[in-house]
Amino acid sequence: MHSDLYDITIIGGGPVGLFGAFYAGLRGMRVKIIDSLPELGGQLTALYPEKYVYDMPGFPEVLAKDLAREMIRQAMRFKPTVCLEERAETLTRTDDSWAITTHTGQVHYTRTIVICAGAGAFAPRKLNAEGVAAFEGNGVYYGVREKSLFAGKRLLIVGGGDSAVDWALNLYPIAQEVTLIHRRDEFRAHEQSVQELRRSPVKILTPYELRRVCGDGTVERAVVFHNKTQDEIELPIDAVILNLGFVATLGPIKSWGLELQGNQIVVDEYMRTNLPGVYAAGDVCTHPGKLKLIATGVGEVCTAVNHAKSVIDPTAKMFPGHSSDMELPAL
Template sequence: MSEHNVFDVTIIGGGPVGLFAAFYAGMRGLTAKIIDSLPELGGQLIAVYPEKYIYDVAGFPKILAKDYVKGAVEQGLSTGAVPCLGETAQTLTWLPEAGYYALTTDKATHYTRTVIICAGVGSFEPKRLPAPTVAAFEGRGVHYLVRDLESFRDKDVVVVGGGDSAVDWALAITPLARSLTLVHRSKFRAHERSVAALHASSATLYYPGYEVVEVRGNAHLEEVHVHHSPSGETRVIPAQELVVAIGFVADLGPLKSWGLTIERNSIVVDPQTMATNLPGVFAAGDVVTYPGKFKLIATGAAEAITAVNHAVVYLNPAARLDAGHSTNVMEKRERAAQAAEA
């Protein structure tokens, strides 16, 4: 086994939490590798809503997801982490004679002493709107993912949904669109401040009890038919673009076969250590669950620090759990690098 290139830690997931885990692992002197099934780093932020503002990261009142990812990638790779993109994790096998794990993907086998799972919600597909004819207009006015806000400029746009994504998209598109209508069948589930901003905007709101029952058009979408269940009324809304933001279907995929304790598609961890039930395997971010868990980027970053620090002690029980202030850690790391070069 001595010929294997064994990393101290392998991070599953290249989203903001995985990137911060990679950065902090480097700060603690660990060799780190990032494995992600997507072709670029950034996770859901870059794959699903690069043009959407995010609000739950310290230091930014609001920031476009793509801009946040740019900084997160720079930081994440700044301490030497090696990214392996376009690879989906498949199996995890402990090699007792070697004292480390073999982690296979659909492309290669990686060797690692510890693992930190930062897989977000796992693989995800947007929930489809079941209304008749909607599927026929995908790519012709119906959107489940938004890659370019400018495509909505001076258009009549309808957004469907009442969660954070739907409200955030409505707020982002309203200043660009000729008109924006939001349709939702129940109460809003978004942040109160965002909902207040939506009510104060020029958007037209149809809720609760409203749902899209049909879309029509020729070569491109032209109108959206909205039904109000309590009254039985149906409205026809002119629209060239329809954004469907009613959630995602998430799946941990092959990770479910690793022997991890899983509840409702989330990995159970010890909140004090972020350790899973597998030795040397930790997890952080939206993929984990424990009493009092909050699914925010900010809390995911804190969980990543906890996971890395406990991975350090797992690898070397004599090591300090708390390395101290980040400035001191980086100064020690830089002095060690200079000494190695001398």
């Protein structure tokens, strides 16, 4: 048996995977979460952080990013292992367990799996302008991991959605100056954030796009162009942050031998797939009566986890009892 064998590995750290991690911790399982993105939260964080969600039990209205934050807090209660920026690529059977290999070459050993991959692995939408690929990670970034990296810098932010506007607002107080370009005159971001942006010292250029990034070893300039007149402006800058949304692909999971219906994994009433010890829950799965909602997805993952528990420990009951009757470690 492999020394680093987990009881359960959850592929996908969106709302469904997060609740699955909490629930598996509650059942005393050794839990790992793998996600391709640099942060947890799935669609809530990646696609609509500033939108209100109105159909979560107990929350008459909650911002998606706040819901994600609380779901992450709940998921971390039993301290699962979290592996970010790893896209699960291959699945192989080893004795009575599984080995998941990710695109970084890391191998994860596990007795059971719950695939909570939503619409698939998210990756930032890339821009094909001159110099962008050459400076990626060294002056050109898809998103922000460490705000301090941009302190005192002249920044160019590209995009018109919530992420672009939020980062412009978040970074101008620490940056030397911030320019935001967007290819349309209207921003997609939350109206209140756009109003705040217009009152801020951020320089806004619309409808402008990025033509090239230049510099000798480090980023020194960007050339942007008005997409109707083609007029160019050269901006002296130190870094570019591209917020162009995400693309999702189920990709490699499709070749794991799972029974599929279109882009979805077929499951039975216990959320079992056709592979032993492999379950699926949330947006990625399908069954009669399927609804793609967070409320139903978290129910599905409870069923999957409880069934997985009863498989790896035949003395364990499928029904765990009520959490209100249990003593839990502090948050």
